[in-house]
Amino acid sequence: MTVVECVPNFSEGRRPEVVDEIVAGIAAVPGVQVLDRQSDATHNRSVITFAGPGEAVAEAAFGGVAAAARLIDLNLHEGAHPRFGAADVVPFVPLKDDDMAACVGLARELGARVAGELGIPVYFYEEAARSERRRNLAVVREGGFEGLREAIGRDAGRAPDEGPPRVHPKAGAVAIGARAALVAYNVDLETDDLALAKSIATAIRERDGGLPCLKAIGLALDDGVQVSMNLTDHRVTSMAAAYAAVAERAAAAGVAVRRSEVVGLLPEAALVGIAREALRATGLTQAQVLESRILDLVLAGGAEGAAP
């Protein structure tokens, strides 16, 4: 059973009734669980988080994209966040470490369907990208709706991966992708030395030659300092590896770790990764976790009567 999360961003954060209809388009699919919804009026943008069996999640994503295309007119949209579509970005996130390829497949199938049935041009990004250049969402979305509207027919480099070589007059375009689950992970240190936290962040982050798939900054807290991190792929750099990297450098400066914390949600696979590394439990698999087994059985049973 492929259990997948999807975290689409929609260009509407001021009219709750519109967001309600988009959520309804997602939640209508049996087997899909809506985990979270957040709207931001300044960005005029909403993020919906839902999960379930892969095919059901893809069906629900289509329902959300279709509702957004029906209800949002980008010509009337203003907000601080870059955007080029009514449904702007649709990332599929595998919850199990082996399911990235399945998520790429779901992204590609959804893209073909959005282009074919809704007439919206589609760009694949991150793991679902068809070229190295388009892995980067900023490249795909460059110039936003207004910029792409001009460039899409003139610049061969901006041609969509699926669909017509022109933006949808009201819904624009959509970026559909696959990526690993993000883990927001912080390690607090027993010191007020902000320079130490900043120097550790610089030393360990990918941008400055540190650990791959790790972003980090140093921050001051009320009761110490923090190395605040984003793990963009816990399969590459785990929470245990990130913790060890911070703890070792802090210890070299004579500073202890006070605590660490996960901000928001994390996939069970990240916990399995911690056990593998911190306890050298190299053979441990997610299939040994009772909740994972139960969820697989429940979803396999419940999906029998589900669409598509």
Next chain:
Amino acid sequence: MTVVECVPNFSEGRRPEVVDEIVAGIAAVPGVQVLDRQSDATHNRSVITFAGPGEAVAEAAFGGVAAAARLIDLNLHEGAHPRFGAADVVPFVPLKDDDMAACVGLARELGARVAGELGIPVYFYEEAARSERRRNLAVVREGGFEGLREAIGRDAGRAPDEGPPRVHPKAGAVAIGARAALVAYNVDLETDDLALAKSIATAIRERDGGLPCLKAIGLALDDGVQVSMNLTDHRVTSMAAAYAAVAERAAAAGVAVRRSEVVGLLPEAALVGIAREALRATGLTQAQVLESRILDLVLAGGAEGAAP
């Protein structure tokens, strides 16, 4: 949502058609997932593992006990394992660390129902016991079916917690309990020194004054030695604490840990416990784990139409 596991043992391991009917009595309850079944002909005994929302699991346990009472005659039963009932022991196991009290409640309700509807005397054990003495299953089951048949009416100390003061003529009695999930956890050492593994096992196990809720023995492997452990309550002594206890003592003898391993299944809460201890993520909760959230939502939705 209370997600509960139940691992009843039945006194039948030779007639698969009987075990099939018992499993059918369990699996008939909507929302219940049968995770495993194991039969042992020598012990003439079967262990069924199932899980789901608490009320559904209790209903399914009753179905299994009723089927066993209908199909098994203890007067005809022989096998190596101690037993005093057709359904011999019925433990409820919380998957979330906070749900032990709920499991005790399920055990007590099931006991009242088994006594009332099936006329079988019931003994509560472990966390569900009504007296300290009866926490111990061996005390409750002393003398087996044949012994209890004689003692139950004569010895006030053997009076059941629920039901008549005589064994059921064919189904005997049943022990119903609540206990933490067991984790079978081994740490392998980079040495052939079996004496070291045995001395570490002795030093860390509860029986000899070591860590609470930890059992341990030292074993020889093909490629080294192993401290083989059972964690009877990971909330008290976690996998991380057990690993650290072995690793520190091995290091003191100049020996490194090769790997550790979980045998069989483990609850997600045990993984959360590892992160809390090994990464000092003291505030981490299971509610932050995506799979746990999804399972709660799925079970809450799916249970609407289910029987209590």
